[in-house]
Amino acid sequence: MTNPTAEVVICGAGIAGVAAAYYLGKKGLKDIVIVEQGDPLSLTSDKSTEAYRNWWPGPDGHMIALMNRSIELLEAIARESSNRIHLNRRGYLYATADAGKIPMLAQAALDAAQKGAGALRVHSHSHSSYRPSPAQGFDPWLEGTDLISDPTLIQQHFPYLNPGTRAVLHVRRAGWLSAQQLGMYLLEQARESGVRLVRGQVVGVDLKGGAVASVQVRRADGLTDSIHTSIFINAAGPMQKQVGQLLGVELPVFAERHLKMSFSETLGAIPREAPMLIWMDETELPWSPEERAVLAEEESTRWLLGKLPSGVHCRPDGPGASTTLLVLYNLHTEPVEPVFPLPPDPHYAEVALRGLSVMVPGLQRYFEKAPKPWIDGGYYLKTQENRPLIGPLPVKGGYIIGALSGFGVMAACAAGELLAAHVTGAALPGYAPAFLLSRYQSPAYQARLQNWGDTAQL
Structure with a gap:
């Protein structure tokens, strides 16, 4: 290594680490090193739904404020890059066949509006002012939520949904983007500010007088380099807990495995201009009598006959003539130790397709001859209440940007900006204390x- 010193060393070149480097560079720091064992953005950042939303139910408005800021930054990047990141604002559409959920949806939307997510508009008759989201671009006037409870209006705008759908809630300041393009844009800009990418694994952090003094990096050839620095940032994604232990810090985080399926949806059951679709009801998978009999024979498959949780969701993916559909239905969210490559789930593709077909019956045409699925995924590294950790660690010079769960892509810009403010001593936004590790030291917070309540996880 030609330069064994750095102002800042960042462990991890996922979207969080790259965003931290980018915003530190914008604050004027030049000598920044990102240490990454693999390719940038390749561990979990490129395996998400690449979506964003400012819809965050919860006891306060801090997550909404963080996401609103992150969306502002995403839109600024889209404008200055001629929308290289392919940002849209198609929204998230939450759908239910249970009319009893309508008051709950309305109240959740009113609560979110009071916390900064935008106004609620209710459409209970077919002659309403509801307008769909455009397929491309990000109309800044699309904010808040639209609650549609008129079946005729639902079928008019979303004819592909289950005909029994009784209500949809369209969250408007939401959509998706290219996470890979966002990450590469941030990394390219950071490199222009002097950020260096070093291939290797962080295997140690040396302290002197209780403060960060150097970082030990094991190279691919097995040799270890020492980078002298006074600032170390843990942006190690699913490996954050282990990296925290190098500083002697036990982080209150755990990992969940989350998979994603994509396939070529050539029959057009879901229009290419559709928003993100989320089914809010518990689901019984549609099986034929013969299939049910076979599944009932084995203990390992009998669970597929029962009621499964809500939350199956999907969105179209890809430009132009693409037919790719992304589908996510994660039923097993128990804490696990991260293992790479991810262990396979033999039932995932079938469960995801059949679960989604309850919301979009047109997908049942794939049951007899399903197209070949592509399955990948990663780990949600999360806290108990599903809020991130952004700020200083209880070791001088140690910082963290992580526990970004399934919202790393959407939160990365605001999280990177916030971390840079902590590191440089700049003014902090009002939501900053909500994401400090030290929040857990408060008895009131523990209570x-x-x-x-709702952690807003998908």
């Missing part, structure tokens, strides 16, 4: 965790 609040017992009745936290």
Whole structure:
């Protein structure tokens, strides 16, 4: 290594680490090293739905404020890059066949509006002012939520949904983008500010007088380099807990395995201009009597006959003539130790397709001859209440940007900007204390965790 010193060393070149480097560079820091064992953005950042939303139910508005800021930054990047990141604002469409959920949806939307997510508009008759989202671009006037409870209006705008759908909630400041293009844009800009990418694995952090003094990096050839620095940032994604232990810090985080399926949806059951679609109801997978009999024979498959949780969701993917559909339906969210490559799930593709077909019956045409699926995924590294950790660690010079769960792509810009403010001593936004590790030292916060409510995870 030609330069064994750095102002800042960042562990991890996922979207969080790259965003931290980018915003530190914008604050004027030049000598920044990102240490990454593999390719940038290749561990989990490129395996998400690449979506964003400012719809964050919760006991306060801090997550909404963080996401609103991140969306502002994403839109600024889209404008200055001629929308290289392919940002749209098609929205998230939450759908239910249970009319009893309508008051709950309305109340959740009113609560979110009071916390900064935008106004609720209710459409209970077919002659309403509801307008669909454009397929491309990001109309800044699309904010808040639209609650549609008129079946005729639902079928008019979303004829592919289950005909029994009784309500949809369209979250408008939401959509998706290219996570890979966003990450590469941030990394390219950071490199122009002097950021260096070093291939290797962080295997140690040396302290002197209780403060960060150097970082030990094992190269691919097995040799170890020492980078002298006074600032170390843990942006190690699913390996964040282990990297925290190098500083003697036990982080209150755990990992969940989340898979994603994509396939070529050539029959056009879901229009290419559709928003993100989320089914809010518990689901019984549609099986034929013969299939049910076979599944009932084995203990390992009998669970496929019962009621499964809500939350199956999908979106179209790809430009132009693409027919790719992304589908996510994660039923097993118990904490696990991250293992790469991810262990296979033999039932995932079938469960995801059949679960989604309850919301979009046109997909049942694939049951007899399903197209070949592509399955990948990663790990959600999360806290108990599903909020990130952004800020200083209890070791001088140590910082963290992580526990970004399934919202790393959408939160990365605001999280990177916030971390850079912590590192440089700049003014902090009002939501900053909500994401500090030190929040867990408050007895009042610990008590609040017992009745936290909706963590807004998909």
